[in-house]
Amino acid sequence: IAGITQAPTSQILAAGRRMTLRCTQDMRHNAMYWYRQDLGLGLRLIHYSNTAGTTGKGEVPDGYSVSRANTDDFPLTLASAVPSQTSVYFCASSDRAGDADTQYFGPGTRLTVL
Amino acid sequence: GQNIDQPTEMTATEGAIVQINCTYQTSGFNGLFWYQQHAGEAPTFLSYNVLDGLEEKGRFSSFLSRSKGYSYLLLKELQMKDSASYLCAVRDSNYQLIWGAGTKLIIKP
Numbered sequence: 472i473a474g475i476t477q478a479p480t481s482q483i484l485a486a487g488r489r490m491t492l493r494c495t496q497d498m499r500h501n502a503m504y505w506y507r508q509d510l511g512l513g514l515r516l517i518h519y520s521n522t523a524g525t526t527g528k529g530e531v532p533d534g535y536s537v538s539r540a541n542t543d544d545f546p547l548t549l550a551s552a553v554p555s556q557t558s559v560y561f562c563a564s565s566d567r568a569g570d571a572d573t574q575y576f577g578p579g580t581r582l583t584v585l
Numbered sequence: 586g587q588n589i590d591q592p593t594e595m596t597a598t599e600g601a602i603v604q605i606n607c608t609y610q611t612s613g614f615n616g617l618f619w620y621q622q623h624a625g626e627a628p629t630f631l632s633y634n635v636l637d638g639l640e641e642k643g644r645f646s647s648f649l650s651r652s653k654g655y656s657y658l659l660l661k662e663l664q665m666k667d668s669a670s671y672l673c674a675v676r677d678s679n680y681q682l683i684w685g686a687g688t689k690l691i692i693k694p
Binding site: 571576578579 | 589616618626627628629630633635672674676681682683684685686687
């Protein structure tokens, strides 16, 4: 069981370029999330999806878009990358069942925008 | 605004006990989580508290006081592999997780 996979592992990108970060889970979890993690700051939610076909905005959605065409995949797109989007991006999922609804994280994508 | 506070860094000795504190001010409360994150890796789930009191899980315990907006993670019999960052997160009234910046724990032999 792979859990959650993310691709690419790392990427250096020129400012202004378009980039899609991929996230796939095989746990059949209903909910999926995209976070960015920057030094000295907590994880910040970019976008989320409670179930296939629906998405919502998190704390820092500007400059990012997502789609959720099916249960397993939740790609994050940067339409025109800027240097402030340099960060480590984590995808997570949860089954939305039970009290805890624990989130499980992918290995992350380290993105540098020059 | 919403705020999660935890110490930036702590140092402890192998075999000892360490307590990592977390205080929070959030719009609503629907549970508190602790995650462990080794350098360069993903956060991994450690514990969940929704009611006041202590939850024990092996060498790790987590305590919650909702009236005080306070939690701590207690790590016993410290091992070198416990060197990591420990993240506190609270689920707010919108059912979203609000994260602290994390506490980097350094274990010395």
